[in-house]
Structures are given as C-alpha cells and as structure tokens.
Amino acid sequence: MKYPIAALFMAMSASFSILADTLNLKSSAPEQYTVKKGDTLWDISNLYLRSPWKWRQLWQWNPQVNNPDRIYPGDVLALQYDAQGRPMLMLDKGVKKLSPHSRVAVQKSTAIPTLPLAMIEPFIEYEQALDQDALNNSPIVLGASRNVKMSTLGHILYVKGSLPLSANYGIYRQGEAYIDLATGATLAYETKLVGSARVIRVGNIQNGVPSSVEVEMIKQEIKPGDVLLPISKGQSYSAQFHMAKPKNIDAGMIIASTNKLREFGTTAVVVLNLGRNAALKEGHILDIKKQSPTVIEGKHGPRYVEDANSLEKFMKSVRELFGKGNTENSVVWTMPKEKVGELMVFKVYDDISYAMVIKSIHPIRVGDTVSAE
Numbered sequence: 001m002k003y004p005i006a007a008l009f010m011a012m013s014a015s016f017s018i019l020a021d022t023l024n025l026k027s028s029a030p031e032q033y034t035v036k037k038g039d040t041l042w043d044i045s046n047l048y049l050r051s052p053w054k055w056r057q058l059w060q061w062n063p064q065v066n067n068p069d070r071i072y073p074g075d076v077l078a079l080q081y082d083a084q085g086r087p088m089l090m091l092d093k094g095v096k097k098l099s100p101h102s103r104v105a106v107q108k109s110t111a112i113p114t115l116p117l118a119m120i121e122p123f124i125e126y127e128q129a130l131d132q133d134a135l136n137n138s139p140i141v142l143g144a145s146r147n148v149k150m151s152t153l154g155h156i157l158y159v160k161g162s163l164p165l166s167a168n169y170g171i172y173r174q175g176e177a178y179i180d181l182a183t184g185a186t187l188a189y190e191t192k193l194v195g196s197a198r199v200i201r202v203g204n205i206q207n208g209v210p211s212s213v214e215v216e217m218i219k220q221e222i223k224p225g226d227v228l229l230p231i232s233k234g235q236s237y238s239a240q241f242h243m244a245k246p247k248n249i250d251a252g253m254i255i256a257s258t259n260k261l262r263e264f265g266t267t268a269v270v271v272l273n274l275g276r277n278a279a280l281k282e283g284h285i286l287d288i289k290k291q292s293p294t295v296i297e298g299k300h301g302p303r304y305v306e307d308a309n310s311l312e313k314f315m316k317s318v319r320e321l322f323g324k325g326n327t328e329n330s331v332v333w334t335m336p337k338e339k340v341g342e343l344m345v346f347k348v349y350d351d352i353s354y355a356m357v358i359k360s361i362h363p364i365r366v367g368d369t370v371s372a373e
Contacts, residue, residue, distance in 0.1 A: 023057055024050040025087060029079060037073045041114040041240070042344070042358055044071070048079070048089075053243040053285040053344075058089045070111045070240065113239035114283070115356050119267055120346050123258075123354050124239070126170055128191040128229060129271075131350075135174055135189060138227040139163060142210055153218045156200070158210040159228060163199045169213065169228040171195040173220070178352055180273045181255050181367055187273060187351040190256075194220040196231065241283035241346060250278055251371040254288070254364070255352070263363040267356060270343065272370055275351045284345045286355070286370040290362065292335035302333070337369055 029048040045052030071077075071091070078090040113120075130138075139161030146155065163169070175190035195218040203211035215222065252274035257264050264270070274280045294305045341360040345353050357364060 023054060023087065026050055031079050033077045035071055035073050035075045035077065035112060039073070039112050040116055041071065041112060041243075044077070044112075045243070053245055055243060058087060072111055111240060114241040114243065115239075115344060115346060115358070116267060117239050119269065120239075120354075120356060122193075123269060124347050126193045126231070128172060128193075129178065129188040129349050129352055129354075130174075130191045131188050132186070135191070135227060138229060139169075139211070140228070141171065141222060141224050141226045143224055152221060153215055155215050155222075157197060157213050157215060157222065159203070159213055160205065161211055161228070162203050162205050163211040163213070163228070165199055165202050167199045168216075168231050169197055169199070170231045171197060171215075171222055171226050171228055173223070173226050176256075178256055178271055178273075181253055182273065187255070187275075188349060191227070192220075194218070194226060195222050197228070241344065243283050243285055243344065246280065246284045246286075246372050249274070249280060249284070249286075249372045251369055252278065252286075254366050254368050254370060257366060258354075263365055265341075265357060265360040265363060267358075268364070269354060269356055270364075270366075272345070272353045272355055273351070274370070275349045275353050277350050280345055280348055280353055282346055282348055284372075285358075286343055286345070286372060287339050288341040288343055288357070288360075288364055289337040289369045289371060290340045290364075291337050291369070294335060295333040296330055297333060298330035340364060340368065343370065 026048060033044065033047060035044065041055070042052060045055040048058060049055065075091055079087060080090055081087055139159045142158045142160050144155050144157050171194050172191045173194050175192050177186045178188045178190065179185070180187050195215055197213035197215050199211055200214050201212035203209045213228070252272050254270045255273045256271040258269040258271070261268075272280075272286075295302045296305060297303075340362040341357055341364050343355040343357045345355045347354040355370075
C-alpha cells in the first residue's frame with residue numbers, strides 16, 4: 001500500500017537543489033514499504049524515483065547502509081529527511097513491522113534480485129553467445145556408445161578433446177547468428193544449452209582417442225557436432241546489479257530478441273550490438289529510441305513517406321543518395337528519434353550483450369536504437 005509523502009524537498013542550498021532535481025522523487029512514493037517475496041530491486045526503485053537507476057542516491061546520506069543492493073523480503077524501508085531536508089531511505093534490517101507496538105524477526109534467505117530472476121536466470125547461468133573461433137576451438141560430440149543419431153539421458157558420448165576426469169560440461173548447440181544490422185557483420189552465435197555431462201574417461205587427441213562423458217541432464221536430444229563448455233557443479237552467479245547510466249557509450253542497436261517476436265515490451269530479453277569493447281557493463285541502463293517517420297512536404301502538403309506518391313519517393317531516394325535535403329518541388333523532413341523505453345544490461349560479451357526491457361512506452365522492435373541519453 002502506498003502513502004502520501006509527509007514532507008517535501010526544501011531548497012536549502014544550491015547543492016541540495018541539484019540533488020533534488022537529480023533524484024526527482026515521485027509524488028506517490030510511500031513513506032514506508034515492507035519488501036515482499038517476489039519483489040525486485042527495480043520494482044522498489046520505481047516506487048520512489050522517476051529515474052529508478054539513481055536508487056543509490058537515496059541511500060547516500062545514510063551511513064547505516066553499506067550495500068543498498070542487498071535487500072531482503074521482510075526488510076522495512078522508511079522514507080525520511082535529514083536536517084537539511086535531504087531525502088534518505090532507512091533500512092531496518094531483519095525486522096518486519098506488524099504494528100506500532102510489535103515487531104518480529106524475519107528469517108533472511110536470498111536478497112531480492114534486481115530483475116525478475118526467472119526471466120534472466122537461463123541467460124546468466126548457462127546460455128552462451130560465442131564467436132566462430134570459440135566454437136571452432138571447443139570440444140565437440142563425435143558420437144555415442146550406441147549407433148543412434150540423437151543421444152539421451154544416461155548415454156555415453158565420445159568427445160573430440162582431452163577433457164579432465166570428473167569435470168562437468170554443458171553441451172551446447174550452435175543457433176542463429178547475431179548480425180550487426182548496421183554493418184552486416186556476424187558478432188556472435190546464439191548457443192543453446194541442450195544438456196550436461198560428466199567426464200568418465202580421459203582421451204588423447206594426439207593418438208586419436210576421444211574422451212568419454214556420461215549424460216547427466218538433458219533439455220533436448222544431443223547430436224554429433226554439439227559443443228562442450230566447462231561448467232561448475234552448483235555454479236554461483238549474482239542476481240544483483242549496480243544500476244547506473246553509463247557515460248561515453250556510443251549509440252547501439254537492438255539486433256535480436258530471444259522470444260523471436262516482431263514486437264515486444266517489458267521483461268523481453270534482447271540482444272545489443274554493444275559489449276565490453278564499447279565499455280558496456282552489467283547493470284548499465286540505456287534508453288530505447290525509435291526513429292520517427294520521415295515526412296515529404298510536396299505540392300500536396302506534408303505526407304508520410306508511405307503515403308507519398310511514386311515520384312516523391314523516387315526524389316527522396318535521389319536526395320538520400322546525393323545528400324541533398326530538398327528540391328524545387330518538395331522537402332524531405334527527417335524527424336528525430338524519440339524515447340520508447342528503457343533496458344538494463346545483465347550479461348556482457350566482447351561485441352554483444354543481453355539486456356532486459358524494464359520499461360516500454362510503445363512497442364519495441366529489433367532495429368530500435370539504444371543510447372545512454
């Protein structure tokens with residue numbers, strides 16, 4: 001339940017004015033909120049701030065909080081103000097407020113994730129995006145102990161590669177290429193987990209002896225040519241991210257969506273043509289922008305390109321080719337790009353990254369631009 005704010009910002013100094021403008025607290029922000037199971041850090045941030053990635057600034061005046069990203073179900077968040085009128089969130093860790101006179105300790109389990117864990121877990125835990133060199137240099141399935149085209153649970157597989165005894169491997173299948181829509185270059189390949197296996201016999205690739213692995217988990221039938229990548233039993237990963245707007249990041253583009261739909265919205269997982277080589281990091285928040293339609297102003301008045309006649313379309317093509325914006329009879333108006341949503345990056349490779357759409361004002365498509373501003 002949300003409550004009205006009991007106090008308003010007061011412009012006590014120039015520095016505080018800047019802080020207030022930066023935080024842009026929502027008028028509907030609750031005075032108190034008890035974290036529930038199923039909440040995400042993004043959900044809670046969105047309760048308080050118009051720019052939720054500035055979450056940490058609400059804690060910066062509060063010395064009792066060392067890590068605002070570690071919030072647990074049962075924690076009580078209280079919005080308060082210091083002597084200078086600066087807003088801050090207080091965190092009563094380990095205590096759930098039941099009434100003004102009674103409190104009960106809440107057993108802590110796992111800190112709430114930044115994003116919905118069920119949506120991103122397959123990507124941050126196992127799914128891969130590999131370039132051609134990585135695929136070519138990985139061990140591959142040669143065949144099985146039975147003369148079958150597709151292996152299943154419990155089968156023994158023979159693998160091209162000298163693998164360490166008892167090591168655990170994920171078995172992956174190469175999928176679609178991730179193509180940079182701006183340059184046409186192949187940035188990486190979608191690589192889907194189809195199963196896992198444990199090494200039971202060490203091979204010797206120089207002597208033509210394959211390694212042997214036993215299939216322990218299967219999601220799809222395993223085929224010759226599938227590649228193996230090492231994994232750790234019970235491997236750990238972080239579901240908490242330090243949300244931040246990056247600086248000096250070149251504009252990029254959404255080049256694919258994992259749901260393969262033509263249009264998508266909030267919680268969709270998308271692939272960007274930006275990665276570590278572009279200084280992108282996990283937790284970075286980017287705006288999604290869509291190109292507004294071009295207008296041709298001719299003798300019949302302004303019209304969208306799709307509504308213009310053949311001659312006007314031809315003249316538009318000529319002007320694009322020769323870099324001229326108008327002719328004697330018509331003018332081409334190239335409209336700006338407008339923000340249609342936001343996304344957060346949660347897994348980064350050299351040239352691509354995975355991100356989740358966390359806000360959508362209008363439907364989002366492959367080809368839409370992403371940028372820090």
